[in-house]
Amino acid sequence: MVRDELFLDHEAPGYHPECPERLSAILGALDASPLGPRIRAFPARPATVAELERAHDGGYVRRALEVLSEGSGHFDPDTYFSPGSRAAALGAAGGCLDAAGALLRGEVGTVFGIVRPPGHHATRRAAMGFCIFNNIAVTTAGLLAAGLERVLIFDFDVHHGNGTQDIFWKDPRVLFVSCHLWPHYPGSGLPMEVGEGPGRGYTINVPFPHGTGNAEYRAVFEDLVEPLAQRFEPQAVLVSAGYDGHRDDPLGGLELDEDGYRMMGGRLRQIADRHAAGRLMFFLEGGYNLRALASSVVATLEGATEGAAAAEAVAPVPASEQHPRAREILGATVAVARQFWPGM
Ligand SMILES: [Zn+2]
16 A cells, blocks of 8 residues: 555645544555455655656646645645645555556556545646546556556446546546545536547546435446456556445535445456456545545455455345336436447
8 A cells, every 4th residue: 555644744724624633544444354464565765757748748747846835735725735735645646656667567466546636626727626646547658558458437426427537538548437425526427528539438437416326336437447358458457446426425415435435346256357467556635524534444455355246235126116217317327338348
């Protein structure tokens, strides 16, 4: 896992849900769990401008670094920075790149980037939604530069991963699948958003309604993610792991819980093992109830370690007993995906 004290130095001027205590809660729970002694830590390492420019516009990277050097302020009303933010933002992206390198070399099987600031709202040209540099996109671009040709990104944060979608919008080397609450911040992420040019069909969105939970997320894997992975055959599986979809999260509206995250960890492990030589990497995005966040990260990692057993952590529920509107929306997304992925 990527962990470093310097991620604690990214601090809001006043109360803000995206706070350093999030990491302390996660690390405390992980260290106390049976996984603790088995975890290898990768420290932060500043990403270089060239590494950032694989995912971000050069002009944006220069401006962002200038702004971060000012000490403290805001990129937008949501997205603050403090004197420690420059080192944290660069260190998050670079630390994740280093850990991904170890994943590629087969030195580790599962990586979790326990980093701040988060990344999935940062677009090619802008910081937004608590995010400055897009850690998962910078890492994906690094894997592509290292020779991989197909990367699957799955985003289960309650918010749409608009930044990641934007960065790989026209890129058929990256299959981006996001499940999120809709309508909700940032407003994008509808089934008809499918990518453009050679990237058409490589962006897949499931905009779930309030109240969607574990059973419908199990269905997402069975009806959408697993059939897509079979056809795309990813060489690495990267996950935007936000825990604001937990039923106890103050910014959410979904009904996921630890069993749901364990199930997703197990199923993502199976996909990585089947197609991607076991390469599976999680990136911390949201999650603002400290207790739920910490226990859900542990559940995800335990699931990703257990694989098949964890894949059944959520019992199957007949479609007729699932959230009717959620079923409808998943059906609509599967219908769109079938246009691009025949036989699904
Ligand atoms: Zn979020």
